[in-house]
Amino acid sequence: METLATLTTRHAGPGRIDWIGLRPVRLADPISVETAHLGESGLEGDHARPGKRALSLIQAEHLPVIAALAHIGAVAPETLRRNLVISGLNLSALRGKRLRLGEAVVELTTPCAPCSRMEKALGPGGYTAMRGHGGWCAKIITPGTLSIGAPVLPA
Secondary structure, X not given: OOOHHHHOOOOOOOEEEEEEEEOOOOOOOOEEEOEEEEEOOEEOOOOOOOOXXXXXXXXXXXXXXXXXXXXXXXXXXXXXXXXXXXXOOOHHHHXXXXXXXOOEEEEEEEEOOOOOOHHHHHOOOHHHHHOOOOOEEEEEEEOEEEEOOOEEEEO
16 A cells, blocks of 8 residues: 555646736736746746745636636736746646656745735635635746646645
């Protein structure tokens, strides 16, 4: 019988970067880009948040869940104000672990809680719809270039 330690390190396959968003200043709307450089303090061109919240990631598979819980048709990635949308890999299973995102390596640090702006963005109940589905914050371990379609793997 396999141990829990073995089971928790196995993934069905790699993930991928589906979307990259930059916010030049704190309250600005995200700008979708195809490629971005992840520096020591976060994405170049994004407002600075060095440390354990330097990067925010959300799982693509959670977007339809958030839309369903908010009773709306669909949720666009830029609405949720995260830097990256990742598909194909369970980010929650990687809490406290390192991920290779294209050339870069990050460490998932803490859940990314929704903000009160989700009530306006998603409608009444938007904040609650995102609870438990808001994604993850990460600190930068190794800077590098990120691109749409790049693989995401446990490091």
